Amino acid sequence: xxxxxxxxxxxxxxxxxxxxxxxxxxxxxxxxxxxxxxxxxxxxxxxxxxxxxxxxxxxxxxxxxxxxxxxxxxxxxxxxxxxxxxxxxxxxxxxxxxxxxxxxxxxxxxxxxxxxxxxxxxxxxxxxxxxxxxxxxxxxxxxxxxxxxxxxxxxxxxxxxxxxxxxxxxxxxxxxxxxxxxxxxxxxxxxxxxxxxxxxxxxxxxxxxxxxxxxxxxxxxxxxxxxxxxxxxxxxxxxxxxxxxxxxxxxxxxxxxxxxxxxxxxxxxxxxxxxxxxxxxxxxxxxxxxxxxxxxxxxxxxxxxxxxxxxxxxxxxxxxxxxxxxxxxxxxxxxxxxxxxxxxxxxxxxxxxxxxxxxxxxxxxxxxxxxxxxxxxxxxxxxxxxxxxxxx
Amino acid sequence: xxxxxxxxxxxxxxxxxxxxxxxxxxxxxxxxxxxxxxxxxxxxxxxxxxxxxxxxxxxxxxxxxxxxxxxxxxxxxxxxxxxxxxxxxxxxxxxxxxxxxxxxxxxxxxxxxxxxxxxxxxxxxxxxxxxxxxxxxxxxxxxxxxxxxxxxxx
Amino acid sequence: xxxxxxxxxxxxxxxxxxxxxxxxxxxxxxxxxxxxxxxxxxxxxxxxxxxxxxxxxxxxxxxxxxxxxxxxxxxxxxxxxxxxxxxxxxxxxxxxxxxxxxxxxxxxxxxxxxxxxxxxxxxxxxxxxxxxxxxxxxxxxxxxxxxxxxxxxxxxxxxxxxxxxxxxxxxxxxxxxxxxxxxxxxxxxxxxxxxxxxxxxxxxxxxxxxxxxxxxxxxxxxxxxxxxxxxxxxxxxxxxxxxxxxxxxxxxxxxxxxxxxxxxxxxxxxx
Numbered sequence: 001x002x003x004x005x006x007x008x009x010x011x012x013x014x015x016x017x018x019x020x021x022x023x024x025x026x027x028x029x030x031x032x033x034x035x036x037x038x039x040x041x042x043x044x045x046x047x048x049x050x051x052x053x054x055x056x057x058x059x060x061x062x063x064x065x066x067x068x069x070x071x072x073x074x075x076x077x078x079x080x081x082x083x084x085x086x087x088x089x090x091x092x093x094x095x096x097x098x099x100x101x102x103x104x105x106x107x108x109x110x111x112x113x114x115x116x117x118x119x120x121x122x123x124x125x126x127x128x129x130x131x132x133x134x135x136x137x138x139x140x141x142x143x144x145x146x147x148x149x150x151x152x153x154x155x156x157x158x159x160x161x162x163x164x165x166x167x168x169x170x171x172x173x174x175x176x177x178x179x180x181x182x183x184x185x186x187x188x189x190x191x192x193x194x195x196x197x198x199x200x201x202x203x204x205x206x207x208x209x210x211x212x213x214x215x216x217x218x219x220x221x222x223x224x225x226x227x228x229x230x231x232x233x234x235x236x237x238x239x240x241x242x243x244x245x246x247x248x249x250x251x252x253x254x255x256x257x258x259x260x261x262x263x264x265x266x267x268x269x270x271x272x273x274x275x276x277x278x279x280x281x282x283x284x285x286x287x288x289x290x291x292x293x294x295x296x297x298x299x300x301x302x303x304x305x306x307x308x309x310x311x312x313x314x315x316x317x318x319x320x321x322x323x324x325x326x327x328x329x330x331x332x333x334x335x336x337x338x339x340x341x342x343x344x345x346x347x348x349x350x351x352x353x354x355x356x357x358x359x360x361x362x363x364x365x366x367x368x369x370x371x372x373x374x375x376x377x378x379x380x381x382x383x384x385x386x387x388x389x390x391x392x
Numbered sequence: 393x394x395x396x397x398x399x400x401x402x403x404x405x406x407x408x409x410x411x412x413x414x415x416x417x418x419x420x421x422x423x424x425x426x427x428x429x430x431x432x433x434x435x436x437x438x439x440x441x442x443x444x445x446x447x448x449x450x451x452x453x454x455x456x457x458x459x460x461x462x463x464x465x466x467x468x469x470x471x472x473x474x475x476x477x478x479x480x481x482x483x484x485x486x487x488x489x490x491x492x493x494x495x496x497x498x499x500x501x502x503x504x505x506x507x508x509x510x511x512x513x514x515x516x517x518x519x520x521x522x523x524x525x526x527x528x529x530x531x532x533x534x535x536x537x538x539x540x541x542x543x544x545x546x
Numbered sequence: 547x548x549x550x551x552x553x554x555x556x557x558x559x560x561x562x563x564x565x566x567x568x569x570x571x572x573x574x575x576x577x578x579x580x581x582x583x584x585x586x587x588x589x590x591x592x593x594x595x596x597x598x599x600x601x602x603x604x605x606x607x608x609x610x611x612x613x614x615x616x617x618x619x620x621x622x623x624x625x626x627x628x629x630x631x632x633x634x635x636x637x638x639x640x641x642x643x644x645x646x647x648x649x650x651x652x653x654x655x656x657x658x659x660x661x662x663x664x665x666x667x668x669x670x671x672x673x674x675x676x677x678x679x680x681x682x683x684x685x686x687x688x689x690x691x692x693x694x695x696x697x698x699x700x701x702x703x704x705x706x707x708x709x710x711x712x713x714x715x716x717x718x719x720x721x722x723x724x725x726x727x728x729x730x731x732x733x734x735x736x737x738x739x740x741x742x743x744x745x746x747x748x749x750x751x752x753x754x755x756x757x758x759x760x761x762x763x764x765x766x767x768x769x770x771x772x773x774x775x776x777x778x779x780x781x782x783x784x785x786x787x788x789x790x791x792x793x794x795x796x797x798x799x800x801x802x803x804x805x806x807x808x809x810x811x812x813x814x815x816x817x
Binding site: 449451452453459460461462463464465466468470489491492532533535536538539540541542543 | 719749
């Protein structure tokens with residue numbers, strides 16, 4: 001699905017006002033349009049009625065544990081990066097009913113679930129988010145068992161991507177090889193350009209659907225100068241990342257340093273609140289709850305998001321396998337950056353920076369990885385015999 | 393009359409012990425047999441001897457009021473029984489009961505202690521062997537104490 | 547993804563907190579095929595699901611057998627089930643004991659506590675083709691004599707001349723005439739050739755650690771030792787993330803693992 005290819009696909013240009021036409025086309029085609037809008041002083045993903053609902057003229061200022069919206073000098077429609085929401089809430093919902101059973105005397109009758117979901121168009125998907133969707137596709141659709149909830153939703157998504165022309169304060173997609181340029185997995189990709197009083201989008205379709213949509217928007221073929229301007233903006237974003245992470249070898253680095261002192265250090269700060277797992281676009285862990293109504297006639301099994309930061313997560317035989325915060329932070333970070341490779345062949349991290357922004361104490365995954373890398377010795381276990389090259 | 397020396401020598405506890413040293417303690421050894429159910433020693437009795445079990449099964453027990461005798465360990469062929477003769481006040485802390493007919497060599501405690509004082513090489517050899525047995529027992533007993541099969545819901 | 551209803555044919559108490567359920571499907575395929583070592587997710591209406599190893603004979607797929615220890619809400623609800631009531635079943639999941647691989651060698655099964663439940667199918671399967679194996683030895687440890695599982699079957703096995711069954715308990719009242727001591731103390735008396743044996747180990751992690759050490763000391767290497775790991779499970783199918791130990795999902799690549807493949811993970815504290 002959404003298997004984009006750029007072979008022979010022309011680049012078009014259309015005026016910024018025409019974005020409203022795009023929204024209308026999607027609605028006409030039966031898509032519920034989901035996109036960014038401002039709610040509770042943050043840019044979140046929700047249903048859009050029109051292009052005017054977008055955070056026009058707004059940008060975000062992000063850092064460790066900080067998120068603020070600021071007014072821009074221009075009327076850009078996509079002049080921000082990513083907020084606390086990710087698209088996973090629509091594909092891998094926070095709460096969903098898995099099945100039901102009805103009591104019949106001493107027995108019960110199981111009932112399946114109707115998996116009808118509306119067609120949705122995600123408008124404004126960033127490169128890191130496309131990468132995150134691809135990561136979740138791998139986890140939830142390409143294992144021995146597929147997740148029917150995810151599958152039913154995923155099949156009906158149209159992806160209208162947007163190239164980032166500005167890097168966020170906590171972004172590091174270049175380090176993870178996921179952006180800022182959108183290269184695959186989209187139906188239509190847009191780059192917003194504002195210069196010399198002009199405001200337009202350079203657009204390229206990636207699939208048949210993208211071509212169909214583009215055809216109905218009044219547009220012209222992009223001129224060389226316009227293409228270059230658009231590419232230049234994206235390149236500029238690539239050069240201004242808020243964070244960097246040395247991804248090469250981080251798998252081996254972390255697995256060789258499971259007893260590094262840094263874990264104690266971060267544990268002193270981590271509240272195990274789980275915010276990072278909630279905002280992370282690739283975290284997929286869930287738990288199930290069985291509930292009955294008051295009469296006991298009807299039982300339901302519900303699935304909801306879970307976090308490896310809870311004590312319950314690894315509970316077995318009267319206790320948690322990871323009782324300490326240190327162990328739970330280590331679990332999250334080593335899974336995200338290291339063991340994810342063993343399990344799924346890619347990193348679990350796409351460099352979106354949300355975990356850094358939304359951590360209440362500003363713990364920074366790039367800083368933690370750097371600290372371990374810079375202070376690692378041949379074996380982290382304290383031994384009087386080994387001389388360390390650097391003092392941990 | 394044949395001495396007990398060859399029988400001592402073939403017991404695992406005295407494996408590789410120099411026969412010169414073994415001869416020193418042969419005089420402390422006697423052959424003993426316990427019938428099934430017979431007590432070998434009782435708690436708070438004088439610890440006069442230690443036993444090399446040749447064949448049979450011995451249960452180490454503690455009597456708990458209201459619960460009766462509780463078996464905390466069983467010993468078999470090749471094991472040694474009893475080390476309270478080693479340290480004052482030379483008193484047994486458990487009951488030892490033969491579960492089935494058990495043949496053993498009993499080594500007199502006072503005799504051994506005297507010989508160890510006279511011949512330190514003998515003393516050292518005995519201590520080495522006891523240390524090995526004691527560490528093995530403690531490791532095994534530790535696992536028992538952990539109650540690993542228990543239901544550990546707090 | 548949905549539990550299949552199975553009817554309770556029998557609910558038999560084994561010990562004060564452990565019981566064995568015999569189940570048959572309500573409708574659909576009459577046979578439930580599984581490999582020794584695999585588990586099902588058992589569902590009690592209105593209570594929830596738990597992962598439980600299958601304990602039956604793989605050659606008797608008409609009856610599904612589960613031995614369960616009542617320690618929590620769902621397992622206590624399973625304990626209360628009566629003949630005719632329903633249980634939901636999802637499975638079989640997970641990897642299995644390499645019983646066939648032990649042919650032409652000695653087969654050593656070392657278990658403790660409820661650990662005998664997932665190994666019983668392996669024993670039964672090996673006994674069905676007894677002549678293909680060398681010595682078969684079972685070393686079984688439990689808390690007290692009252693906590694022994696499958697007592698009648700153990701006695702039957704004991705009476706066979708081609709099978710060695712050694713049982714021990716952590717402590718016993720004076721009437722017990724068997725062994726008292728931890729399961730590793732049984733090794734000196736077990737007659738198998740550790741250099742030509744395959745070992746299957748299941749029990750509390752502490753017990754498995756010491757048993758594997760003892761096996762290695764005697765000459766059975768990690769590549770010939772298999773164990774069953776356990777972790778919190780919610781889905782049983784590799785999607786919920788709970789059962790991970792580092793890179794491995796216990797519900798997918800386990801619960802049965804060859805020890806050398808998990809050696810590095812096994813000892814890691816809080817991992």
